[in-house]
Amino acid sequence: MTNPKQPSSPGTIAEVRKEESMNLQKQMIGGHYQALERAPKEGRKVVYTFVPGNLTELIRSFDLLPVLPEINALQSGMRKLSGGYIAEAEKSGHSEDVCTYVKCDIGMMKKGNISPTGTKIPDPDLLLLSYTGCFTFMKWFELLREEYGCPVAMLHVPYQADGTIHAHHRDYIVEQIKTELIPKLEQVSGQKYDEDRLKESLKLSAEAEDDFVHVIESAKNVPSPIDAYFGGVFYIGPMFTAFRGTPEGVEYYKTLCAEIDERVRLGLGPITPDGEMTEERFRLVVEGPPNWTSFREFWKMFYEEGAVFVASSYTKVGGLYDRGFRHDPEHPLETLADYCMGCYTNLGLPSRIELLQDYINEYKADGFMINSVKSCNSFSAGQLLILRQIEERTGVPGGFIESDLVDPRYFSAANIKNRIESYLQMLEQRRKTGVAS
Amino acid sequence: MRPALEEIVGRANALYEDLDFGAVTDWKRRNPGRKAIGYMPIYVPREIVHAAGMLPVGIVGGSDRLEIIRGDAYFQSYICHIPRSTIELALSGRLDSLDGMLFPSICDVIRNLSGMWKLLFPDRYVRYIDVPQNFDARVGGEFWRREIEALRDDLVVLGGEPITDDALNKSIAVYNENRRALIDLYKARSEQPWVFPTPELYVVMRAGNVLPPDEHTAMIRAYLDEAPREDREDKDHSRIVIVGTFCEQPPLGLLRTLERAGCWIVGDDLLLGNRWIETEIPTEGKPMENLSQAFIEHSTATASRYDAERAKGESLIQSVRDNEAEGVIFCAPSFCDPALLDQPMLVNALDREGISHTQFKYSEDTGQFGVIHEQAGTFSDSIRLWSEV
Numbered sequence: 001m002t003n004p005k006q007p008s009s010p011g012t013i014a015e016v017r018k019e020e021s022m023n024l025q026k027q028m029i030g031g032h033y034q035a036l037e038r039a040p041k042e043g044r045k046v047v048y049t050f051v052p053g054n055l056t057e058l059i060r061s062f063d064l065l066p067v068l069p070e071i072n073a074l075q076s077g078m079r080k081l082s083g084g085y086i087a088e089a090e091k092s093g094h095s096e097d098v099c100t101y102v103k104c105d106i107g108m109m110k111k112g113n114i115s116p117t118g119t120k121i122p123d124p125d126l127l128l129l130s131y132t133g134c135f136t137f138m139k140w141f142e143l144l145r146e147e148y149g150c151p152v153a154m155l156h157v158p159y160q161a162d163g164t165i166h167a168h169h170r171d172y173i174v175e176q177i178k179t180e181l182i183p184k185l186e187q188v189s190g191q192k193y194d195e196d197r198l199k200e201s202l203k204l205s206a207e208a209e210d211d212f213v214h215v216i217e218s219a220k221n222v223p224s225p226i227d228a229y230f231g232g233v234f235y236i237g238p239m240f241t242a243f244r245g246t247p248e249g250v251e252y253y254k255t256l257c258a259e260i261d262e263r264v265r266l267g268l269g270p271i272t273p274d275g276e277m278t279e280e281r282f283r284l285v286v287e288g289p290p291n292w293t294s295f296r297e298f299w300k301m302f303y304e305e306g307a308v309f310v311a312s313s314y315t316k317v318g319g320l321y322d323r324g325f326r327h328d329p330e331h332p333l334e335t336l337a338d339y340c341m342g343c344y345t346n347l348g349l350p351s352r353i354e355l356l357q358d359y360i361n362e363y364k365a366d367g368f369m370i371n372s373v374k375s376c377n378s379f380s381a382g383q384l385l386i387l388r389q390i391e392e393r394t395g396v397p398g399g400f401i402e403s404d405l406v407d408p409r410y411f412s413a414a415n416i417k418n419r420i421e422s423y424l425q426m427l428e429q430r431r432k433t434g435v436a437s
Numbered sequence: 438m439r440p441a442l443e444e445i446v447g448r449a450n451a452l453y454e455d456l457d458f459g460a461v462t463d464w465k466r467r468n469p470g471r472k473a474i475g476y477m478p479i480y481v482p483r484e485i486v487h488a489a490g491m492l493p494v495g496i497v498g499g500s501d502r503l504e505i506i507r508g509d510a511y512f513q514s515y516i517c518h519i520p521r522s523t524i525e526l527a528l529s530g531r532l533d534s535l536d537g538m539l540f541p542s543i544c545d546v547i548r549n550l551s552g553m554w555k556l557l558f559p560d561r562y563v564r565y566i567d568v569p570q571n572f573d574a575r576v577g578g579e580f581w582r583r584e585i586e587a588l589r590d591d592l593v594v595l596g597g598e599p600i601t602d603d604a605l606n607k608s609i610a611v612y613n614e615n616r617r618a619l620i621d622l623y624k625a626r627s628e629q630p631w632v633f634p635t636p637e638l639y640v641v642m643r644a645g646n647v648l649p650p651d652e653h654t655a656m657i658r659a660y661l662d663e664a665p666r667e668d669r670e671d672k673d674h675s676r677i678v679i680v681g682t683f684c685e686q687p688p689l690g691l692l693r694t695l696e697r698a699g700c701w702i703v704g705d706d707l708l709l710g711n712r713w714i715e716t717e718i719p720t721e722g723k724p725m726e727n728l729s730q731a732f733i734e735h736s737t738a739t740a741s742r743y744d745a746e747r748a749k750g751e752s753l754i755q756s757v758r759d760n761e762a763e764g765v766i767f768c769a770p771s772f773c774d775p776a777l778l779d780q781p782m783l784v785n786a787l788d789r790e791g792i793s794h795t796q797f798k799y800s801e802d803t804g805q806f807g808v809i810h811e812q813a814g815t816f817s818d819s820i821r822l823w824s825e826v
């Protein structure tokens with residue numbers, strides 16, 4: 001169990017603070033989309049890049065604004081816009097078989113690139129292809145390059161097949177940053193690379209990362225004060241997107257930490273869209289991204305049964321901070337290299353399994369669930385073996401659900417609900433009959 | 438068929454059909470103590486394996502002849518077919534003759550399969566081969582040299598013998614011969630596709646997955662000599678290039694169907710990894726640097742490779758021009774992200790040039806070709822009609 005940090009005063013503060021962090025995040029995101037909309041008028045340049053291995057600190061050190069197409073896609077999913085965008089992309093020749101994030105983004109672009117909050121997203125001045133943990137990223141930005149005709153900076157990040165960062169892997173990334181990324185960022189921004197500025201930003205990253213880890217590890221408490229999957233996707237928001245290395249990012253995680261500590265102190269469970277979860281009946285670890293088109297409905301299937309996710313792999317796609325990684329301002333380019341290599345989907349299957357196994361033990365989980373999404377080979381290929389191995393190694397039974405990220409055609413609510421219910425019943429049965437988990 | 442040709446093609450066919458990799462077992466029997474190393478699509482530097490005195494064995498799934506009993510339990514329905522048949526081959530003991538397996542970076546499925554292999558076969562040698570996507574010699578080239586040196590060092594440990602530069606240079610020379618023979622074969626087919634029908638060319642080429650390279654080169658040369666002696670007539674077929682077949686292989690029946698439907702295949706990306714380096718590699722000097730440089734400077738264009746220099750579709754269009762093709766058939770495995778995401782860009786490039794195209798998907802175990810026959814036939818007719826106008 002973790003100790004609450006900076007204990008707060010009792011009373012209704014928790015409620016007030018809850019809104020504070022949520023509002024803060026909302027303001028930050030809204031402000032970012034507005035800044036993007038103003039960018040062309042103000043002469044600011046825009047860089048599109050991906051969440052895993054995103055080099056936000058580096059991009060921002062050139063006063064450039066990052067856009068993360070995956071975030072636009074998932075937000076479109078949550079706002080029920082993705083189905084139309086995907087149809088648009090398929091109409092223009094994209095296969096029904098491929099990743100729907102890509103199609104959602106292409107469809108959104110064809111419909112004018114209006115952000116999920118209604119603002120216009122400017123065209124990219126540079127596509128920073130952080131090629132980390134997913135081969136589809138390359139195809140995605142090749143497609144965008146065709147559409148926008150803008151330059152691409154490729155950053156190829158070697159895979160951690162054996163769970164080790166090798167010296168030549170790190171050197172390779174650092175060399176690419178020096179010879180490919182920095183020159184292109186300088187060219188687009190018209191500014192010289194400023195290492196001191198980058199270091200300052202990395203210092204802020206590390207500070208926020210400490211607080212972020214404190215938040216996700218709060219789920220070791222019983223009851224857990226957070227849902228580390230459905231709630232977790234909000235907590236990773238600023239860290240995994242445009243706000244790492246910024247004062248707003250630091251502020252956000254400080255506020256969030258205080259709120260969560262307060263919940264721990266009061267022995268409260270997680271907040272759900274229907275209010276606070278009062279009884280924690282099942283503690284689950286989950287592998288795979290959530291479904292976005294029916295996000296609330298999906299979450300509800302768990303919380304109404306008293307099931308809370310105490311750890312998830314999805315919230316590690318932007319870095320494994322809870323396993324000790326911190327951005328290190330003293331070695332700015334090397335730390336960016338290590339960061340890129342350590343993202344969850346860049347890890348070999350044996351490392352992924354070990355991590356999940358550790359989560360089950362450390363977070364005292366009584367169940368393990370995989371949400372296998374059709375879109376994502378990076379996550380999904382091999383998940384059936386992950387399931388077996390986890391069951392064998394921990395004795396915890398696994399549940400398997402299939403859905404998709406943003407394609408509403410692949411979320412079959414009745415089937416999924418059935419599966420979840422029978423899985424949780426089985427867990428309950430085991431508990432009653434005393435079968436060790 | 439004349440006996441000499443029948444012997445060559447019959448042998449190639451038998452090798453293709455042998456799901457137990459008997460050729461590998463035979464080789465090991467003839468070379469006691471030597472090891473065999475499997476590799477998956479797309480590209481691995483086979484020269485290094487060869488220089489270690491080992492047999493590189495290309496594994497490209499189980500085609501339509503393998504019954505999948507266990508493999509399906511490892512993969513969801515929306516993942517392509519090659520990983521499940523490959524797992525099936527291994528779990529059924531058919532790959533027991535392999536002492537190791539190399540998984541080059543082509544896509545997330547093969548990448549993750551490398552980890553599955555480690556978990557399922559913990560006592561076998563497994564290596565993921567991360568080919569660079571940066572083609573600057575000082576950056577990607579340097580990385581690649583160190584990556585393949587790591588492979589070499591692994592094989593030294595596995596084989597228990599040093600791999601000398603001399604041995605590497607000799608192996609490079611052996612594979613240069615093989616590359617040259619394949620280039621000649623493709624050129625010959627392009628000139629007279631009725632003399633070198635693709636279903637035949639394919640099995641001859643594929644024999645290289647299990648034969649030692651010098652033996653394979655001899656087979657290609659013999660085929661190049663013998664096929665023209667056969668009395669084969671040109672037909673009123675269209676000339677097409679197929680694209681998308683670089684990893685999971687189409688069943689032989691599909692290639693036959695295309696030809697029966699009136700298409701001469703004059704260009705393709707079948708088993709592309711074996712033709713990845715487009716020139717000869719120097720056989721003197723520092724072999725690891727030469728291998729690395731060849732990759733950086735002379736890699737072929739395909740969906741799994743990032744190309745900062747050339748526009749999308751440029752090399753496909755070049756292939757259409759070089760082979761005097763009249764159209765392109767996109768023929769990709771179902772659920773293959775690299776091939777299917779590449780396709781819209783290639784389609785645009787072809788449209789800009791006014792090159793006709795059609796598309797369909799397959800799986801390596803596709804057994805019904807009626808629809809494909811009809812589609813390819815209509816496509817071929819339409820091309821010929823246009824060329825007459």
Ligand code: SF4
Binds near residue numbers: 101
């Ligand atoms: S394949 Fe997976 S990781 Fe890659 S873009 Fe699609 S959803 Fe993201």
Ligand code: SF4
Binds near residue numbers: 518
């Ligand atoms: S067929 Fe395509 S998706 Fe499947 S393993 Fe090969 S490259 Fe990957």
